[in-house]
Every structure is written in structure tokens, then in C-alpha cells.
Amino acid sequence: DFKIWLQSPGAPECPKEVNTTNLGQDYVLLSWRPGLNGGSVQTFHVYISKDNIFWNRHDVSMNKTSLIIK
Numbered sequence: 001d002f003k004i005w006l007q008s009p010g011a012p013e014c015p016k017e018v019n020t021t022n023l024g025q026d027y028v029l030l031s032w033r034p035g036l037n038g039g040s041v042q043t044f045h046v047y048i049s050k051d052n053i054f055w056n057r058h059d060v061s062m063n064k065t066s067l068i069i070k
Contacts, residue, residue, distance in 0.1 A: 004030065005047040005055075014044065023068070031066040 006014050013035030021029040030046065046058040048069055060067055 002048060002050045003052060006032075006044060026070055028069045029066060030069055034065065
């Protein structure tokens with residue numbers, strides 16, 4: 001069991017329709033629909049924690065619509 005937190009580093013909207021899919025053997029597929037960004041390239045951060053104390057940050061560009069997490 002783990003928690004996922006999405007945070008946009010600036011003014012653009014955060015991703016929408018965020019979904020998780022259990023891929024088995026400790027892998028999860030995180031997928032989303034990009035938020036409105038006004039045409040500019042944006043990135044966002046995915047924070048992952050198993051204990052709500054220690055968080056791992058993954059930087060993701062908006063041209064991606066999924067991330068596999070172990």
C-alpha cells in the first residue's frame with residue numbers, strides 16, 4: 001500500500017483523470033490526462049511514499065501520460 005501525491009510546479013493545471021493499475025510483482029501503472037497548459041511545455045512531480053514519512057520524487061514531462069512505479 002502506498003500514497004501518491006501530484007503537484008504542479010507552477011500555474012498550469014494538474015493532470016486530470018489520474019488512475020492506477022496494479023501490474024503485479026510490486027509494479028503499478030499510473031496514468032492520467034494532461035491538464036490545460038496553454039500550449040507551453042510543462043513538467044510535474046510525482047511523489048511516492050510507502051510510509052507517509054519518506055517520499056521519492058519523480059519529474060515527469062507533460063508529453064507523457066503514464067509512469068510505471070516499482
